[in-house]
Amino acid sequence: MISTIRNAMKMATTDISIISNNIANSGSTGFKRSEGNFLHSYAEDIPIPRLNIGFGVVHEEPRRQDHKQGSLRVTNNSLDLAVNGSGMFMALKPDDGEVTFSRDGSYLIDSAGNLITTDNRRIIGAGGNPIVIPPSKLDASGNETLLDTIAISKAGVIRVAYGDGEIVDAGTVALANFANSGGLKPIGGSYFKATEKSGPPIIGIPTEQNFGEIVQGHLEMSNTNVTNELTKLMVSQQAFGASSRLLQSAVEAEKKLMG
Numbered sequence: 001m002i003s004t005i006r007n008a009m010k011m012a013t014t015d016i017s018i019i020s021n022n023i024a025n026s027g028s029t030g031f032k033r034s035e036g037n038f039l040h041s042y043a044e045d046i047p048i049p050r051l052n053i054g055f056g057v058v059h060e061e062p063r064r065q066d067h068k069q070g071s072l073r074v075t076n077n078s079l080d081l082a083v084n085g086s087g088m089f090m091a092l093k094p095d096d097g098e099v100t101f102s103r104d105g106s107y108l109i110d111s112a113g114n115l116i117t118t119d120n121r122r123i124i125g126a127g128g129n130p131i132v133i134p135p136s137k138l139d140a141s142g143n144e145t146l147l148d149t150i151a152i153s154k155a156g157v158i159r160v161a162y163g164d165g166e167i168v169d170a171g172t173v174a175l176a177n178f179a180n181s182g183g184l185k186p187i188g189g190s191y192f193k194a195t196e197k198s199g200p201p202i203i204g205i206p207t208e209q210n211f212g213e214i215v216q217g218h219l220e221m222s223n224t225n226v227t228n229e230l231t232k233l234m235v236s237q238q239a240f241g242a243s244s245r246l247l248q249s250a251v252e253a254e255k256k257l258m259g
Contacts, residue, residue, distance in 0.1 A: 002254070005247045011036075012240035019233045022224045030104030030190040031222035033066045033229070065192070067181045070103070070223040072215060078150045079115075081105030082220040085212020087175030087204070088192070091121035092130065099124070100191040101176055101184065101201070103220050109133055109147075119189065126172040126205055131158065139164040154213040156206040175211050176201035 015036045025031040072082050083089070088101040100121065107123060110116050115123040115131040122130040139145045145163040152158050156173035178184060183197025194201055204211045 002247065002250050005243055005250060009240055009243045009247065012236050012243060015236040016233065016240065019229050019236060023226060023229050023233070025190075026222050026224040026226050026229075028104075028190055028222050029106055029219050030070070030102055031224065032068075032070075032103065032186075032190070032192075033222070033224045034186065035066060065182050065184055065186065066223060067184075068223050070221045072218045073221055074217065075219055076217045077106075078152070078216060079107045079109065080217055080219050081107065081152065081173065082215045082218040083175065083206070083212045084215050087177055087206065087211040090124040090174060090176050090201070090203075091117050091191075092124065094120045094122075098193070099201075100187065100193055102189075102191045104190040106219055109135060111135070124174055126156075126174045128174075128203075129171075131171045131173070133158065133160055133170045137162055137166075137168075139166070152214055152216045154207055154215070156214045172205060173214055174203055175206055176203055177210065178202065 018034050018036045022033040025033075069084070072084065081089070082105055083103060088103055089105055091100050091102065092098070093100060102117075104117070106118060108116055108118065110120075113132045113134040115133055117123070125131040133147070133150065136144050136146045139162075145166075147160055148163050149161045150158065150170075151160075152173065156175070158170040158172065159167055160170050161167045178194065178201060179199035180197055183195050183199070184192040185195050185198075187193050206212065206214045
């Protein structure tokens with residue numbers, strides 16, 4: 001009895017932690033809220049025929065993700081990108097080169113011309129290669145001319161103009177879809193990685209097949225509804241409080257029996 005009650009308290013604590021994380025990241029770009037998915041736990045060896053003995057619930061991993069579209073905020077920054085529809089940006093971790101996925105499209109260009117995230121992850125383009133936008137080039141006379149403007153179409157095609165008026169194609173932004181996006185594992189910073197439940201990434205180009213379009217000069221906000229999360233938080237806190245009182249009663253009853 002006591003172990004089952006303690007299990008209920010643990011699950012309520014886990015739910016409170018998940019909801020609190022959703023609320024804390026309600027202002028984070030590209031953040032996707034999580035939901036706790038709880039499953040019933042039964043004994044493997046059934047002592048009574050035709051009867052499952054319950055041991056409470058267990059929390060399913062990874063957390064179930066809600067990948068509904070967040071609202072788009074205008075920034076007018078040419079390197080801020082949002083996906084209107086399905087698809088996630090792909091970026092390479094700087095330490096081990098692992099591919100991560102995100103809806104956060106706030107990007108920069110480093111000194112070498114790499115299109116990178118704010119934490120130095122290189123963005124992957126069509127063909128699987130990182131996107132490079134040279135900050136300068138040599139004109140017809142051999143003089144250095146600087147990058148002037150960057151235009152990114154709905155299809156993810158990047159065209160840059162330099163000071164001498166030349167327009168250069170710098171590649172295409174690639175997107176990834178998953179058979180079960182809810183099975184992606186969050187790894188912090190609005191990033192996710194693929195799991196067995198999500199399936200491998202399906203790579204494509206914006207506006208083609210089932211992929212959404214790129215919206216330049218915009219960022220996707222978190223899809224967390226703070227009011228809904230606060231309501232769920234109160235329910236979880238009440239469940240924890242009820243379990244705590246029940247545990248106290250069970251302990252007192254056991255003391256009386258032992259006494």
